[in-house]
Amino acid sequence: MSKAWHDISPQEVEKRLAEQKEDMILIDVRNPDEFSAGHIAQAQLLPLSILPIRLHEIRNDKQVVFICRSGGRSAQACEYASNLGYEHVFNMTGGMLNWQGEIAHK
Template identity: 40%
Template sequence: MAFELDGIEQVEETELAALLNEKGDETIVVDVREPEEYEAGHIPGLPLLPMSSIPAVVAEMDKEKSYIFVCRSGSRSQNVALYLKDQGFRDVKNYAGGMLEWTGEVTSGLEWFVKDVHELYKK
């Protein structure tokens, strides 16, 4: 069951896994860790958009979309969600456990590094 922290909905592992299995395009799940962390192990199919690059692309992001952010522990992704909420995004969520809590499938390598934020919307 999701809960809220500082006005941001916290998604738990079972909810994230179910959402990823649906393969719908309503919610965009984004890994916000650094490239070396992502390469070491990430949830298959998730795009990498490092936290540090978000301020440079926020103006190009679609405020009408739903987002869930993932990091190592849930702290950086929470900060990204808070930042975007402050920028006028209405539907931003945090994966509370981060990769430390993820027990599902993990893959390594640089699968999908977002070079153009519009890639996020072309599933």
Template identity: 40%
Template sequence: MFRGPSIPTVTVGDITDDAYILDVREADEWAAGHAPDAVHVPMMQIPARIDEIPEDRDVVVVCRVGGRSAQVVAFLQQNGRERTINLDGGMQMWEASGRPMTSEDGGAPRVL
């Protein structure tokens, strides 16, 4: 079976303090709960907003479980953003690891 290029991944515990966290989930998922320092750019907006993504530091891309973010990492790398990494397990792993979260909808932070 053909497998595409390997997508680099990082675990929650291995994210460096200076990493740029790019959350590519939809607006309702973001509002329910996200990493406090994350930047929200929904997956479908990435091509139009690629210039907003830094090239000078690691960019950790996150979605709910890692599927959409892996696609975004592949796209970004194909477009010269070599320092992009997929968060293994996505926000579900972030939450399970007890990492801080914040919400935008007034409820307790949670992963949709």
């Protein structure tokens, strides 16, 4: 059985953000302290621990890219969202450890 979500590389996310062609929502599922230490500027913080009670806030008609430190928690978020009917869900492979673009600090 294949997974209902897709992998996307950090380089592809950076390219799409630079081109501003894609209507993507970036959701960082790390903890607040990890997010504050450095994140993608366009990303919204939504820790994995509270995703089940706040997933409804994320639009289902957009491409949703989940991000974490290394790709494990974001894969869990992808699985959860796709099981609830989200169709355009992506896991940023390798997470922030593989991100080469600009880093915002809070």
